[in-house]
Amino acid sequence: MDFIADFLVRFLIQFQSPTLGFLIGGMLVAALGSRLKIPNAIYQFIVFMLLMKIGLEGGIEIREANLVAMALPAVFSILIGLCIVWVGNAIFAMLPGINREDGIATAGLFGAVSASTLAVAIVMLEEESIIFEAWAPALYPFMDIPALILAIVMANIHQKKEEKGTDTRVNVWHIIRESLRGSALSALLLGLVLGLLTNSESVLNSFYDPLFRGFLSILMLVMGMEAYDRIKELRSVAHWYAIYASVAPLVHGLIAFGLGYIAHLLVGFSPGGVIILSVIASSNSDISGPPTLRAGIPSANPSAYIGASTSVGTPVAIAVGIPLFIALAEIVFGL
Template sequence: MDFLSDFLTLFLAKLQSPTLGFLIGGMVVAALNSQLQIPDAIYKFIVFMLLLKVGLSGGIAIRNANLAEMLLPAVFAVATGILIVFIGRYTLGNLPKVKTVDAIATAGLFGAVSGSTLAAGITVLETEDIFFEPWAAALYPFMDIPALVTAIVLASIYTSKQKSLSQQEPFGKQESLSKQSVAAGGYPTTRQEYRSQQRITAGGYPRKQNDRVKIWPIVKESLQGSALSALLLGLALGILTRPESVYESFFNPLFRGLLSILMLIMGMEATARIGELRKVGQWYALYALVGPLLHGFIAFGFGMIAHHATGFSPGGVVLLAVIAASSSDISGPPTLRAGIPSANPSAYIGSSTAVGTPVALALGIPLFIGLAQVLMGS
């Protein structure tokens, strides 16, 4: 009952938070057919500012940390972020009527990290006098950035394959192929049917076995994209320079206001595509309910290995699990919108803010603290 009460309390509080409030406001404005428009140039500037700020804060935290002590937990953070994306790609992405690009974007958002959830976890640990390494909070970019990059690369590979298959279909056979029985989501019902479609080329000849999508050009293009470039630039500047003065006087004060405008834009766009989410909303709700706890348990297991191998503190293990259970509300949405423009923001933002974040806050944090106390005696 206490978990349920805390969940409902935090869920209602989340509805009143500025971030979610502006998101809902944008959805309402769009639903009322308002003529309000935010110029695209302003949107791009806001995204640049937010991602540069996130990168700077992460770089500063890493520069001030003990890199030797961080090594194994950082490797586990990277592995967790990537693993979460693959789990979502092959679970949520295979559910009926769920579009693969939407599933990948949702998994990317859940693999990325929420700064507010991390702050909440730190606050609870400090309140209960549970020790954690001062650099533990700096683990978030190690999970956040790889998850976002992995999601963008997977989406690029998938869309490239889809385009390749459509271009290789013989003229006059597209109509007959479209009439074949396919599973929900547009996939062939049998493995043989799928393979037979893959082998067709524009001239009607079997497709070559080594005709695969090259991954490195996609990775390179992803890293050169505006969103990830801003994030990585901020990270590099935070590590290699000392931007604390400009960070505290310029970037930090503007952060919440810019984020609010961004969420307003996201809300307007989400409403424009809400019809697509209604068809599969139950699957996203289920994923957002189970995913945060599953992701947190995976990271907790990695943290236990680091605890026994290097003495990683129980509080650090908890924070690693908390950031894995969180879903990004800052760097994730704009990065995914820029990197996977074909994905529906209603899917990944709605499942994260409406279900995922309250689950991580109300259930995840106390659950992982309790596990740490039982298993490691923190």
């Protein structure tokens, strides 16, 4: 009962937080038919700023990190991303009225990671004074890249099997290169390298850190407007996508929480780090994933996988998932 009460309190408080407030505000603005638009160039710049800040902090921390302690969470991140895509594909393959490529792309997007959801989780953990390893957000690419690669490989193999007499081999290295060239991963990895190899503490503290929360609020506003627009697109495809998007983030996050707890016992992974791992597992890519999948699985319908992710999956991961994992951590670790 204490867990349920704590979760409900956190859930209600979350609706008063600026982060979720801007998300809901964006949805309301779009629902009222407002012509408010945030130029795409500004949106891309904000995403770059957020990921650079996260990357710089992670790179600075990795300098002093115990690489052995980091290795196990990184391996778990890879396994989680692969398993989400594999199981998600199997689920969609059994459901009626689902196009196979659409199902694979949806599983791939939910196996990949949302930079915005990660940023929200970091802010909430800081507000709660929950300590986590600064390199924990750097687990992002360990889950994101394998998930996207596996989804594209599976879709290509399926398509080639449908074309009788064709070779089913897929150029995996080409997919890896394209994934790494994505704007979100490029920014995050650039920040990691700069934080690791340069004395970047001054620019982080004086420039990136003070702007972080303001830029995050604008990002949430944009996501809210896009979420409302995608709801209309989601209605045109099978309702299974909405059901999957409502349940999958929480299931994925709970699985990651269990693996994170194992890492806590074996290598001392912090409770905050366990929460971060759970959040990135529950999230679904909204920045790097869609363009990667559009290019890698062009036959898939974006209304299905992006609609499920943006209009349902992301709000569930932020509004329900983050408070749930924090409340669960308080019970398990006695925070």
